[in-house]
Amino acid sequence: MNKSLVQIRDLDVVYATRAGEVRAVDGVTLDISAGKVLGLVGESGCGKSTLGTALLRLVRHPGRIAGGEIWFDGRNLLALSKEEMRELRGARISMIFQDPMTSLNPLQRISDHIVETIRTHKPEVSTQEARQQAAELIDRLGIMADRLDDYPHQLSGGMRQRVMIGLALALRADLIIADEATTSLDVIVEAQFLDLLKELQRDFGLTILLITHNIGVVAQLADQVAVMYAAKLVELADVEQLFADPLHPYTKALLASVPNIRLVGDTLKVMQGSPPDLISPPSGCRFHPRCPYAFDRCAAEEPPLIEVQPGRWVACWLQRG
Numbered sequence: 335m336n337k338s339l340v341q342i343r344d345l346d347v348v349y350a351t352r353a354g355e356v357r358a359v360d361g362v363t364l365d366i367s368a369g370k371v372l373g374l375v376g377e378s379g380c381g382k383s384t385l386g387t388a389l390l391r392l393v394r395h396p397g398r399i400a401g402g403e404i405w406f407d408g409r410n411l412l413a414l415s416k417e418e419m420r421e422l423r424g425a426r427i428s429m430i431f432q433d434p435m436t437s438l439n440p441l442q443r444i445s446d447h448i449v450e451t452i453r454t455h456k457p458e459v460s461t462q463e464a465r466q467q468a469a470e471l472i473d474r475l476g477i478m479a480d481r482l483d484d485y486p487h488q489l490s491g492g493m494r495q496r497v498m499i500g501l502a503l504a505l506r507a508d509l510i511i512a513d514e515a516t517t518s519l520d521v522i523v524e525a526q527f528l529d530l531l532k533e534l535q536r537d538f539g540l541t542i543l544l545i546t547h548n549i550g551v552v553a554q555l556a557d558q559v560a561v562m563y564a565a566k567l568v569e570l571a572d573v574e575q576l577f578a579d580p581l582h583p584y585t586k587a588l589l590a591s592v593p594n595i596r597l598v599g600d601t602l603k604v605m606q607g608s609p610p611d612l613i614s615p616p617s618g619c620r621f622h623p624r625c626p627y628a629f630d631r632c633a634a635e636e637p638p639l640i641e642v643q644p645g646r647w648v649a650c651w652l653q654r655g
Protein backbone atom coordinates (compact mmCIF):
# COMPACT_ATOMS: atom_id res chain seq x y z
CA MET A 335 0.00 0.00 0.00
CA ASN A 336 1.33 3.43 -0.93
CA LYS A 337 1.66 6.13 1.67
CA SER A 338 -0.94 8.86 1.22
CA LEU A 339 0.43 12.35 0.69
CA VAL A 340 -3.05 13.87 0.74
CA GLN A 341 -6.05 12.69 2.71
CA ILE A 342 -9.37 14.37 2.01
CA ARG A 343 -12.10 13.55 4.48
CA ASP A 344 -15.79 14.28 4.00
CA LEU A 345 -15.04 17.55 2.24
CA ASP A 346 -17.82 20.02 1.48
CA VAL A 347 -17.37 23.14 -0.63
CA VAL A 348 -20.27 25.48 -1.31
CA TYR A 349 -20.84 28.62 -3.39
CA ALA A 350 -23.44 31.06 -2.10
CA THR A 351 -25.38 32.32 -5.11
CA ARG A 352 -28.55 34.35 -5.49
CA ALA A 353 -30.40 31.27 -6.64
CA GLY A 354 -29.28 29.31 -3.59
CA GLU A 355 -26.33 27.36 -2.24
CA VAL A 356 -24.38 25.38 -4.85
CA ARG A 357 -22.79 22.39 -3.15
CA ALA A 358 -19.93 21.85 -5.61
CA VAL A 359 -18.05 19.24 -3.55
CA ASP A 360 -20.27 17.12 -1.36
CA GLY A 361 -18.82 14.78 1.26
CA VAL A 362 -15.78 13.74 -0.78
CA THR A 363 -13.32 11.36 0.87
CA LEU A 364 -10.22 10.57 -1.16
CA ASP A 365 -6.52 9.80 -0.72
CA ILE A 366 -3.73 10.77 -3.11
CA SER A 367 -0.84 8.30 -2.87
CA ALA A 368 2.68 9.69 -2.70
CA GLY A 369 4.56 9.42 -6.00
CA LYS A 370 1.44 8.55 -8.01
CA VAL A 371 -0.81 10.25 -10.52
CA LEU A 372 -4.47 10.43 -9.57
CA GLY A 373 -6.76 11.32 -12.47
CA LEU A 374 -9.93 13.20 -11.53
CA VAL A 375 -12.63 12.98 -14.19
CA GLY A 376 -16.27 13.87 -14.65
CA GLU A 377 -18.53 16.12 -16.71
CA SER A 378 -18.20 19.87 -16.78
CA GLY A 379 -19.50 21.44 -13.57
CA CYS A 380 -19.21 18.32 -11.39
CA GLY A 381 -16.77 20.00 -8.99
CA LYS A 382 -13.29 18.94 -10.17
CA SER A 383 -11.69 22.40 -10.17
CA THR A 384 -13.42 23.30 -6.93
CA LEU A 385 -11.86 20.24 -5.31
CA GLY A 386 -8.43 21.16 -6.74
CA THR A 387 -8.59 24.73 -5.50
CA ALA A 388 -9.86 23.55 -2.10
CA LEU A 389 -6.60 21.59 -1.69
CA LEU A 390 -4.77 24.92 -1.94
CA ARG A 391 -7.41 26.71 0.12
CA LEU A 392 -7.93 28.95 -2.89
CA VAL A 393 -11.65 28.46 -3.45
CA ARG A 394 -12.83 31.74 -4.95
CA HIS A 395 -15.51 33.94 -3.46
CA PRO A 396 -18.48 33.29 -3.13
CA GLY A 397 -17.20 29.79 -2.44
CA ARG A 398 -15.99 28.39 0.86
CA ILE A 399 -14.96 25.12 2.42
CA ALA A 400 -18.00 24.29 4.51
CA GLY A 401 -16.86 21.10 6.19
CA GLY A 402 -14.47 18.17 6.32
CA GLU A 403 -10.71 17.85 6.58
CA ILE A 404 -7.73 18.03 4.24
CA TRP A 405 -4.46 16.49 5.44
CA PHE A 406 -1.23 17.09 3.54
CA ASP A 407 1.83 15.13 4.63
CA GLY A 408 0.38 14.79 8.12
CA ARG A 409 -0.66 18.45 8.49
CA ASN A 410 -4.25 19.59 8.71
CA LEU A 411 -4.44 22.25 5.99
CA LEU A 412 -7.67 23.73 7.27
CA ALA A 413 -6.01 24.50 10.61
CA LEU A 414 -2.98 26.32 9.17
CA SER A 415 -2.63 30.09 9.34
CA LYS A 416 -2.80 32.09 6.11
CA GLU A 417 0.94 32.63 6.29
CA GLU A 418 1.70 28.91 6.75
CA MET A 419 -0.65 28.10 3.91
CA ARG A 420 1.05 30.62 1.62
CA GLU A 421 4.44 29.03 2.31
CA LEU A 422 3.11 25.58 1.61
CA ARG A 423 1.47 26.72 -1.61
CA GLY A 424 4.62 28.21 -2.90
CA ALA A 425 7.01 25.52 -1.83
CA ARG A 426 5.26 22.17 -1.69
CA ILE A 427 2.05 22.34 -3.68
CA SER A 428 1.96 23.83 -7.19
CA MET A 429 -0.97 24.30 -9.49
CA ILE A 430 -0.81 24.29 -13.28
CA PHE A 431 -3.79 25.77 -15.10
CA GLN A 432 -5.11 25.51 -18.63
CA ASP A 433 -3.69 28.89 -19.54
CA PRO A 434 -0.21 29.44 -18.10
CA MET A 435 -0.29 33.10 -19.19
CA THR A 436 -2.48 33.76 -16.16
CA SER A 437 0.32 32.58 -13.86
CA LEU A 438 3.33 34.00 -15.72
CA ASN A 439 4.31 37.64 -15.54
CA PRO A 440 4.31 38.91 -19.16
CA LEU A 441 7.07 41.40 -18.35
CA GLN A 442 9.45 38.84 -16.90
CA ARG A 443 11.83 36.63 -18.86
CA ILE A 444 11.52 32.85 -18.41
CA SER A 445 14.90 32.69 -16.70
CA ASP A 446 13.86 35.41 -14.23
CA HIS A 447 10.70 33.50 -13.34
CA ILE A 448 12.69 30.41 -12.46
CA VAL A 449 15.55 32.29 -10.75
CA GLU A 450 13.10 34.31 -8.69
CA THR A 451 11.12 31.22 -7.72
CA ILE A 452 14.28 29.45 -6.57
CA ARG A 453 15.59 32.47 -4.64
CA THR A 454 12.27 33.32 -2.97
CA HIS A 455 12.17 29.92 -1.38
CA LYS A 456 15.93 29.42 -0.98
CA PRO A 457 17.47 32.85 -0.40
CA GLU A 458 20.83 31.19 0.34
CA VAL A 459 21.21 30.25 -3.34
CA SER A 460 23.09 32.97 -5.26
CA THR A 461 21.59 34.48 -8.40
CA GLN A 462 24.35 32.89 -10.44
CA GLU A 463 23.70 29.43 -8.97
CA ALA A 464 19.98 29.87 -9.45
CA ARG A 465 20.58 30.84 -13.09
CA GLN A 466 22.66 27.70 -13.54
CA GLN A 467 19.86 25.61 -12.01
CA ALA A 468 17.34 27.34 -14.27
CA ALA A 469 19.44 26.49 -17.34
CA GLU A 470 19.64 22.82 -16.26
CA LEU A 471 15.90 22.70 -15.73
CA ILE A 472 15.16 24.33 -19.06
CA ASP A 473 17.35 21.72 -20.72
CA ARG A 474 15.58 18.89 -18.86
CA LEU A 475 12.26 20.29 -20.07
CA GLY A 476 13.37 20.12 -23.69
CA ILE A 477 13.46 23.88 -24.13
CA MET A 478 16.52 25.24 -25.96
CA ALA A 479 18.91 27.14 -23.68
CA ASP A 480 18.74 30.12 -26.00
CA ARG A 481 15.06 30.54 -25.07
CA LEU A 482 15.98 31.20 -21.44
CA ASP A 483 15.75 34.95 -21.93
CA ASP A 484 12.49 34.92 -23.87
CA TYR A 485 9.33 36.48 -22.51
CA PRO A 486 6.27 34.23 -21.96
CA HIS A 487 4.44 35.52 -25.05
CA GLN A 488 7.38 34.46 -27.25
CA LEU A 489 6.88 30.81 -26.33
CA SER A 490 4.26 28.42 -27.69
CA GLY A 491 1.48 27.10 -25.42
CA GLY A 492 3.28 23.79 -25.02
CA MET A 493 6.53 25.53 -24.07
CA ARG A 494 4.72 27.66 -21.52
CA GLN A 495 3.25 24.55 -19.91
CA ARG A 496 6.78 23.14 -19.72
CA VAL A 497 7.88 26.30 -17.94
CA MET A 498 5.07 25.84 -15.41
CA ILE A 499 6.32 22.31 -14.70
CA GLY A 500 9.83 23.79 -14.45
CA LEU A 501 8.67 26.24 -11.80
CA ALA A 502 7.13 23.41 -9.79
CA LEU A 503 10.35 21.38 -10.14
CA ALA A 504 12.50 24.37 -9.19
CA LEU A 505 10.64 24.42 -5.90
CA ARG A 506 10.87 20.66 -5.50
CA ALA A 507 7.08 20.69 -5.06
CA ASP A 508 5.73 17.37 -3.77
CA LEU A 509 2.24 17.80 -5.16
CA ILE A 510 1.30 19.21 -8.54
CA ILE A 511 -2.34 19.92 -9.27
CA ALA A 512 -2.76 20.08 -13.05
CA ASP A 513 -6.20 21.42 -13.99
CA GLU A 514 -6.96 20.86 -17.69
CA ALA A 515 -3.29 21.65 -18.27
CA THR A 516 -3.24 20.16 -21.75
CA THR A 517 -6.68 21.26 -22.97
CA SER A 518 -5.39 24.19 -25.00
CA LEU A 519 -2.61 22.19 -26.70
CA ASP A 520 -2.90 20.49 -30.05
CA VAL A 521 -2.86 16.70 -30.05
CA ILE A 522 0.82 16.19 -30.92
CA VAL A 523 2.13 18.83 -28.52
CA GLU A 524 -0.18 17.42 -25.86
CA ALA A 525 1.19 13.89 -26.36
CA GLN A 526 4.77 15.17 -26.09
CA PHE A 527 3.94 17.18 -22.99
CA LEU A 528 2.26 14.17 -21.34
CA ASP A 529 5.29 11.98 -22.11
CA LEU A 530 7.57 14.57 -20.53
CA LEU A 531 5.31 14.90 -17.52
CA LYS A 532 5.31 11.13 -17.01
CA GLU A 533 9.09 11.00 -17.29
CA LEU A 534 9.58 13.85 -14.80
CA GLN A 535 6.97 12.40 -12.50
CA ARG A 536 8.88 9.11 -12.32
CA ASP A 537 12.32 10.72 -12.03
CA PHE A 538 11.36 13.22 -9.35
CA GLY A 539 8.79 11.04 -7.57
CA LEU A 540 6.12 13.71 -8.06
CA THR A 541 2.57 13.26 -6.88
CA ILE A 542 0.08 14.66 -9.38
CA LEU A 543 -3.63 15.36 -9.20
CA LEU A 544 -4.57 15.36 -12.86
CA ILE A 545 -7.90 17.10 -13.38
CA THR A 546 -9.32 16.55 -16.86
CA HIS A 547 -12.43 15.74 -18.80
CA ASN A 548 -10.27 13.90 -21.32
CA ILE A 549 -10.28 10.17 -20.61
CA GLY A 550 -7.40 9.70 -23.08
CA VAL A 551 -5.14 11.88 -20.95
CA VAL A 552 -6.04 9.83 -17.90
CA ALA A 553 -5.28 6.58 -19.73
CA GLN A 554 -1.85 7.89 -20.69
CA LEU A 555 -0.76 9.26 -17.34
CA ALA A 556 -2.79 8.19 -14.34
CA ASP A 557 -2.15 5.34 -11.91
CA GLN A 558 -5.51 5.73 -10.24
CA VAL A 559 -8.75 7.36 -11.32
CA ALA A 560 -11.42 9.12 -9.29
CA VAL A 561 -14.76 9.70 -11.01
CA MET A 562 -16.98 12.54 -9.83
CA TYR A 563 -20.64 12.97 -10.62
CA ALA A 564 -22.63 16.00 -9.44
CA ALA A 565 -20.21 16.93 -6.61
CA LYS A 566 -19.93 13.33 -5.35
CA LEU A 567 -17.18 10.78 -5.73
CA VAL A 568 -18.84 7.78 -7.40
CA GLU A 569 -15.92 5.48 -8.25
CA LEU A 570 -12.24 5.15 -7.41
CA ALA A 571 -10.00 2.47 -8.95
CA ASP A 572 -6.60 1.67 -10.42
CA VAL A 573 -6.51 2.87 -13.99
CA GLU A 574 -6.29 -0.64 -15.52
CA GLN A 575 -9.17 -1.90 -13.38
CA LEU A 576 -11.32 1.06 -14.28
CA PHE A 577 -10.81 0.72 -18.02
CA ALA A 578 -11.12 -3.07 -18.02
CA ASP A 579 -14.18 -3.25 -15.82
CA PRO A 580 -15.93 -0.01 -14.88
CA LEU A 581 -18.44 -0.73 -12.09
CA HIS A 582 -20.45 2.45 -11.70
CA PRO A 583 -23.05 2.97 -14.46
CA TYR A 584 -21.84 6.56 -14.88
CA THR A 585 -18.26 5.38 -15.38
CA LYS A 586 -19.52 2.79 -17.88
CA ALA A 587 -21.34 5.52 -19.82
CA LEU A 588 -18.28 7.74 -19.67
CA LEU A 589 -16.04 5.04 -21.15
CA ALA A 590 -18.64 3.80 -23.63
CA SER A 591 -18.75 7.27 -25.13
CA VAL A 592 -15.07 6.92 -26.07
CA PRO A 593 -14.65 4.56 -29.04
CA ASN A 594 -10.88 4.86 -29.00
CA ILE A 595 -9.70 6.41 -25.80
CA ARG A 596 -6.38 7.48 -27.24
CA LEU A 597 -7.90 9.55 -30.00
CA VAL A 598 -10.62 11.44 -28.28
CA GLY A 599 -10.78 14.97 -26.96
CA ASP A 600 -13.94 16.20 -25.32
CA THR A 601 -15.85 12.96 -25.01
CA LEU A 602 -18.49 13.52 -22.43
CA LYS A 603 -20.90 15.52 -24.53
CA VAL A 604 -22.36 12.41 -26.11
CA MET A 605 -23.82 11.16 -22.85
CA GLN A 606 -27.63 11.23 -22.68
CA GLY A 607 -29.29 13.88 -20.55
CA SER A 608 -27.62 16.71 -18.74
CA PRO A 609 -25.83 16.97 -15.43
CA PRO A 610 -28.07 17.90 -12.50
CA ASP A 611 -28.46 21.26 -10.90
CA LEU A 612 -26.30 21.34 -7.78
CA ILE A 613 -28.63 23.70 -5.91
CA SER A 614 -31.32 21.02 -5.72
CA PRO A 615 -29.78 17.75 -6.93
CA PRO A 616 -31.89 14.63 -7.55
CA SER A 617 -32.86 12.56 -4.52
CA GLY A 618 -31.14 9.27 -3.70
CA CYS A 619 -28.46 8.43 -6.25
CA ARG A 620 -27.87 11.63 -8.21
CA PHE A 621 -27.36 9.66 -11.40
CA HIS A 622 -30.77 7.96 -11.24
CA PRO A 623 -32.58 10.20 -13.79
CA ARG A 624 -29.97 9.23 -16.41
CA CYS A 625 -29.11 5.72 -15.28
CA PRO A 626 -30.28 2.81 -17.48
CA TYR A 627 -30.07 0.43 -14.49
CA ALA A 628 -32.03 2.57 -12.01
CA PHE A 629 -34.59 0.79 -9.81
CA ASP A 630 -36.92 1.91 -6.97
CA ARG A 631 -34.32 2.24 -4.26
CA CYS A 632 -32.10 4.53 -6.39
CA ALA A 633 -34.42 7.54 -6.20
CA ALA A 634 -35.20 6.99 -2.53
CA GLU A 635 -31.83 6.37 -0.89
CA GLU A 636 -28.33 7.58 -1.55
CA PRO A 637 -25.87 4.72 -2.12
CA PRO A 638 -22.81 5.01 0.14
CA LEU A 639 -19.29 4.80 -1.30
CA ILE A 640 -18.06 1.34 -0.33
CA GLU A 641 -14.85 -0.60 -0.90
CA VAL A 642 -15.93 -3.45 -3.17
CA GLN A 643 -12.41 -4.80 -3.78
CA PRO A 644 -9.17 -3.74 -2.10
CA GLY A 645 -8.50 -0.14 -3.18
CA ARG A 646 -11.64 0.00 -5.29
CA TRP A 647 -14.57 2.13 -4.19
CA VAL A 648 -18.01 2.47 -5.77
CA ALA A 649 -21.24 4.26 -4.80
CA CYS A 650 -24.04 2.31 -6.48
CA TRP A 651 -26.83 0.11 -5.10
CA LEU A 652 -26.02 -2.56 -7.72
CA GLN A 653 -22.72 -3.16 -5.93
CA ARG A 654 -24.40 -3.91 -2.62
CA GLY A 655 -25.34 -7.43 -3.63
Ligand SMILES: Nc1ncnc2c1ncn2[C@@H]1O[C@H](COP(=O)(O)OP(=O)(O)OP(=O)(O)O)[C@@H](O)[C@H]1O
Nearest residue numbers: 349356358377378379380381382383384395396612
Ligand atom coordinates in the same frame (compact mmCIF):
# COMPACT_ATOMS: atom_id res chain seq x y z
N1 LIG B 1 -17.77 31.33 -8.52
C1 LIG B 1 -18.82 30.50 -8.56
N2 LIG B 1 -20.04 30.90 -8.18
C2 LIG B 1 -21.07 30.06 -8.18
N3 LIG B 1 -21.02 28.78 -8.56
C3 LIG B 1 -19.81 28.32 -8.94
C4 LIG B 1 -18.64 29.14 -8.97
N4 LIG B 1 -17.60 28.41 -9.42
C5 LIG B 1 -18.10 27.19 -9.66
N5 LIG B 1 -19.42 27.12 -9.38
C6 LIG B 1 -20.30 25.96 -9.52
O1 LIG B 1 -19.73 24.86 -8.86
C7 LIG B 1 -19.89 23.68 -9.62
C8 LIG B 1 -18.55 23.02 -9.84
O2 LIG B 1 -17.75 23.85 -10.67
P1 LIG B 1 -16.26 23.44 -11.06
O3 LIG B 1 -15.69 24.58 -11.79
O4 LIG B 1 -15.56 22.97 -9.86
O5 LIG B 1 -16.53 22.21 -12.04
P2 LIG B 1 -15.52 21.43 -13.00
O6 LIG B 1 -15.81 19.98 -12.78
O7 LIG B 1 -14.13 21.90 -12.78
O8 LIG B 1 -16.04 21.84 -14.45
P3 LIG B 1 -15.21 22.03 -15.83
O9 LIG B 1 -14.95 20.64 -16.35
O10 LIG B 1 -16.15 22.80 -16.68
O11 LIG B 1 -13.95 22.77 -15.52
C9 LIG B 1 -20.60 24.07 -10.90
O12 LIG B 1 -21.94 23.72 -10.78
C10 LIG B 1 -20.42 25.55 -10.97
O13 LIG B 1 -21.54 26.16 -11.57
Ligand code: SF4
Nearest residue numbers: 619622625632650651
Ligand atom coordinates in the same frame (compact mmCIF):
# COMPACT_ATOMS: atom_id res chain seq x y z
S1 SF4 C 1 -27.48 3.51 -7.52
FE1 SF4 C 1 -29.05 3.08 -9.04
S2 SF4 C 1 -29.26 4.95 -10.26
FE2 SF4 C 1 -27.37 5.07 -9.11
S3 SF4 C 1 -25.84 4.34 -10.50
FE3 SF4 C 1 -26.45 2.59 -9.27
S4 SF4 C 1 -28.12 1.60 -10.41
FE4 SF4 C 1 -27.81 3.65 -11.30
Ligand SMILES: [Mg+2]
Nearest residue numbers: 382383384513
Ligand atom coordinates in the same frame (compact mmCIF):
# COMPACT_ATOMS: atom_id res chain seq x y z
MG1 LIG D 1 -12.75 22.85 -14.03
